Every structure is written in structure tokens, then in C-alpha cells.
Amino acid sequence: MDLVTIIFWIVAAILVGSALLVVTQRNIVHSALALVVVFAMAAGIYLLLNAEFIAIVQILIYAGAVTILILFALMLTRTNNIQTASNPNNKQWWLAVVVCALVGAVIVYAAGVSPHAVAFDGNGSGQLPAGISNVVRIGQLLYSPTTYSYVLPFEIASLVLLVAIVGAIVIGRED
Amino acid sequence: MGLSLNHYLVLGAVLFCIGLYGALAKRNAVAVLMGIEIMLNAVNITMVAFSFYNKVAPYSTYLTGQIFAIFIITVAAAEAAVALAMIIAIYRRRSTVDVGEIDIMKW
Numbered sequence: 001m002d003l004v005t006i007i008f009w010i011v012a013a014i015l016v017g018s019a020l021l022v023v024t025q026r027n028i029v030h031s032a033l034a035l036v037v038v039f040a041m042a043a044g045i046y047l048l049l050n051a052e053f054i055a056i057v058q059i060l061i062y063a064g065a066v067t068i069l070i071l072f073a074l075m076l077t078r079t080n081n082i083q084t085a086s087n088p089n090n091k092q093w094w095l096a097v098v099v100c101a102l103v104g105a106v107i108v109y110a111a112g113v114s115p116h117a118v119a120f121d122g123n124g125s126g127q128l129p130a131g132i133s134n135v136v137r138i139g140q141l142l143y144s145p146t147t148y149s150y151v152l153p154f155e156i157a158s159l160v161l162l163v164a165i166v167g168a169i170v171i172g173r174e175d
Numbered sequence: 176m177g178l179s180l181n182h183y184l185v186l187g188a189v190l191f192c193i194g195l196y197g198a199l200a201k202r203n204a205v206a207v208l209m210g211i212e213i214m215l216n217a218v219n220i221t222m223v224a225f226s227f228y229n230k231v232a233p234y235s236t237y238l239t240g241q242i243f244a245i246f247i248i249t250v251a252a253a254e255a256a257v258a259l260a261m262i263i264a265i266y267r268r269r270s271t272v273d274v275g276e277i278d279i280m281k282w
Contacts, residue, residue, distance in 0.1 A: 012186050023197040042216045049227040066255050073259040077266040088202045096199035104192035111184040157249045164253030172260035
């Protein structure tokens with residue numbers, strides 16, 4: 001086992017364990033704090049996959065902004081007993097377990113028998129031309145309209161963010 | 176034994192199922208939102224893994240999976256902001272965030 005494999009197993013174990021903590025804690029603030037660990041470990045997985053820019057964005061947006069937003073929402077919505085009953089299951093939780101197990105079995109089976117997954121076996125490349133780092137390449141793809149690029153989706157995404165900001169203010173303001 | 180694409184796909188599948196359980200089985204609306212965020216992260220992991228293991232010559236330099244992941248993160252941030260504003264607005268009117276009790280649109 002090389003170093004990358006060992007790091008992958010450690011990070012994946014912490015990732016799955018803290019995700020289980022998110023859905024099993026009785027105190028919802030503890031769930032929100034375990035969610036920070038989930039996001040940070042997902043950033044570690046991105047680093048293993050040569051995606052430095054996504055890893056940094058993950059830390060900034062998810063572990064920074066989204067978690068703070070969730071904690072603010074928890075602060076503004078009071079439930080009856082935050083210590084023991086703030087994050088209860090509903091009556092059909094066993095049905096949810098069955099559904100999730102079935103969905104997971106189907107996904108894992110499909111990933112195992114898919115010819116694409118078999119063809120992608122072996123060492124990953126993620127190779128870029130020499131002297132072009134991940135961040136530079138993503139910048140070229142997102143911003144330069146002369147080559148193969150994603151300029152139009154990028155502009156649409158900025159429009160989505162604008163609409164979301166306005167919508168959040170309109171929905172959340174006091175009458 | 177080195178890592179292959181299937182390691183990341185199975186990790187994404189496990190994470191997706193945990194998030195799905197959180198979204199289906201929780202009563203608190205904020206906990207449902209946390210489950211959805213975990214599901215989006217699972218999809219992002221599979222997207223970046225596909226981008227990393229893609230070896231087809233011109234397309235591997237287009238980083239399609241990573242670009243997809245960036246847009247998913249963008250939409251997820253917008254979704255979290257709008258959803259939490261809705262949760263706070265509902266809490267202000269009805270003093271509850273229990274998704275089982277918010278049934279005003281139930282037919």
C-alpha cells in the first residue's frame with residue numbers, strides 16, 4: 001500500500017463516520033459541527049484527486065459559509081429541548097433505512113458492472129500540459145471565450161446567485 | 176493494491192445513502208437540509224473522481240467533472256440560502272420547524 005492509498009482510507013473512514021454522526025446525533029448543534037468535519041474531509045478527497053481549486057472552494061464555501069448559515073438558522077429557530085430532542089427521527093425512519101440500503105446496493109452494483117468503470121481502472125492521470133496548474137486551467141476554462149470554455153454557464157450561474165440573494169431577502173424579511 | 180475509480184464511486188455511494196437517510200428520516204427541517212448537503216458532496220466526489228480518471232486525450236484537459244463540481248457548489252450555496260430563509264419564515268409564522276407539522280399544502 002502506498003501513501004496515497006493509506007491517506008485515502010483514513011480520510012474515507014473519517015468522512016463516513018462523521019456523516020453517520022450527522023444523521024444519528026440527538027442534538028442538532030452536534031450534527032452541524034459534525035457536518036464541518038464531513039466538508040473538510042471531502043476537501044481532503046479532492047486534494048487526493050489533484051483538484052486543489054475545488055478543495056479550497058469546498059473549505060471556503062461549505063465549511064465556512066454554509067455551516068455558519070446553518071448555525072444561524074439553528075440559533076433563530078428554537079425547538080423544545082435542544083439537548084435531547086432537537087433532531088428526532090420521524091415514524092418511518094426504518095423505511096428510510098430500507099430505501100437507502102436498496103439505493104446504495106443498486107449504485108454499487110451498477111458501478112461494479114459498468115463497462116466505463118472497468119475501462120477507467122488503474123492509475124488515474126488527471127494530466128494537464130506542463131506548466132499549467134489546476135487553478136490556471138480552471139480559470140482558462142471559465143473565463144476565456146476564445147477557446148473551449150464555460151463562459152455562458154458561468155454567467156448563468158452568477159444570475160442564479162443574484163436571484164437567490166434577492167429571493168432569500170424577500171422570503172426572509174419581516175413583513 | 177492501488178486506488179481505482181471504483182473506490183471513489185463506492186465512497187460516493189455510501190455518502191449519498193447516508194445523506195438520503197438524513198433527508199428522509201429527520202423531523203427537523205434544518206437536519207433535512209444537512210442531509211441534502213451531504214448528498215451534494217457525495218455527487219461532487221464522484222464528479223471529481225471521473226475527471227481525475229478520464230484519460231481520453233483532449234477531453235481530460237477540459238476538466239468537465241471539476242467544472243461540474245464548481246457549478247454544483249454554486250447552486251448548493253444558493254439553495255442553502257433560500258432554504259434557510261424559507262425555514263426562518265415558516266418558523267416565524269407557525270413556531271415550528273417540524274416537517275411533519277408543516278402540512279398547509281397537503282391535499
